[in-house]
Amino acid sequence: MDQPTPSVWNDTPSLQERIVSAISRISSVMRGGMWQFATQEGLNPAQADMLQLLLSRREGVRLSWLAQQLAISPASASDSVSALVNKGLVQKARAADDGRAVALLLTQAGVELAQRASQSLLFAGDAVSALPPATQEALLSGLLQLIGQLQRNERFPEIRACVTCRHFQSNRHADAEAPHHCGLVDAPLPVRLLRLDCPEHAAADASVQGDNWRALLPIDN
Template sequence: MSVKKVFDPNTQQNDLSSKIVVGLERISQAFKVLLWQQAKELGLSPIQIQILIFIAHHNGPLNNVSALAQEFNVTKPTISDAIKVLERKSLVIKDHSSPDSRSYTLLLSNLGQDVVKNTENFTSYLVTQIDKLNEEDQKGLYRILGNLIYQLNKNGILSVQRTCYACKFYQKTTSNHYCHLLEQQLKDADIRLDCVEFEANV
């Protein structure tokens, strides 16, 4: 099977899927630009800001070196180096209360919480643009993104997934979706991409 040259403008002229892939790549660039702008203002790296924002919204078991490395698809040494800087800047605190004395989870310091408040809105421009879409377009876009993320995870490209599709409580029904934990039907827009109650379907 021949491989599509999606970045070749001649290929894009006659292939809609290639255009969509290029569009996703441009949006990825936008995320990087917006994140770098915030990082430069604070003297932090993008991964350091991402770690702070992630810790602010996730519980202890996900806030250790191994879990963070998997979350951001980087090596443990990369995460450890980032944590050293955050600790030196008094933005995070290591919690060694785990029974395993060698491991720790990360908590935000008061200063770290202030940094998150001032940085987690780096996506506000993108949110504003998406808010301009009508509701049906938003629902359609979300459904497509959810399925794409699930397939990328299934094929080992994304290492972490906490979406309904991969959860043991999820069931696809003829009408829509069903969550056995919430005991209710779900619409496409109800599907979560980062569920705190997620349990892997193994």
């Protein structure tokens, strides 16, 4: 039975508030590292974020996708893309799936700059690496659950995560270490290897995605 909270802690913000505050603080620190690099390179924050997104989508993306991922208006996204094109970091090409549509891709100079920008976040990776492996896995699992909840509330953009992939089969194995399965490579998929941005991802139907989130990450409705 839960013990009542001593009154001396009455002013403590709720658990939810402190979790959101911690995520927000971590996000600010990481953005600070990225923006410091961006400023040195003459980029604004949105342009730096676009380079990072395009680095993971070498096949090219639409302007609308960039705007959605960054939660900015199409007009703002267009301004940032124009600046990146003028700097020789982004190029426009015909979309492979629709010859009338425009795909945005990094130039070689853009790839090199985006890769150097990624280095500015190494300090965060080092901090995560210093945590015990079990804590790292619990953190990944908890963050995935939070992303799942945000997606259910339509507050998180599309991602190429295992849980939203049609190759993903949740809880197919009895092995607690590797309960899931990737049908593409036909192999067990441990929680610690669940991906957030897999190039082989193929979106599952929305109802299947919902089932996967619920099966994998039980969330109170």
